[in-house]
Amino acid sequence: MVSAENTDNAEVCHVKGCNAPAERSINYKKISETDLQLKSDSNRQVHLCKDHYREFKKQTKTSRGLDRIY
Numbered sequence: 608m609v610s611a612e613n614t615d616n617a618e619v620c621h622v623k624g625c626n627a628p629a630e631r632s633i634n635y636k637k638i639s640e641t642d643l644q645l646k647s648d649s650n651r652q653v654h655l656c657k658d659h660y661r662e663f664k665k666q667t668k669t670s671r672g673l674d675r676i677y
């Protein structure tokens with residue numbers, strides 16, 4: 608068995624059911640403001656792949672937009 612430790616800092620996206628390589632790390636608090644479901648909630652820094660980062664940005668933008676409307 609080969610140790611998986613020497614994968615070149617390849618973090619995997621923390622969103623449930625997603626195994627894409629992570630592109631960004633986000634503060635957990637900010638993730639909890641969105642609908643994104645995580646594999647584990649014990650991380651303070653959450654890694655997101657490109658697609659989920661885009662989803663994250665979309666959702667945080669939406670909530671800010673609602674603040675403006677009301």
Ligand SMILES: [Zn+2]
Binds near residue numbers: 659
């Ligand atoms: Zn992902």
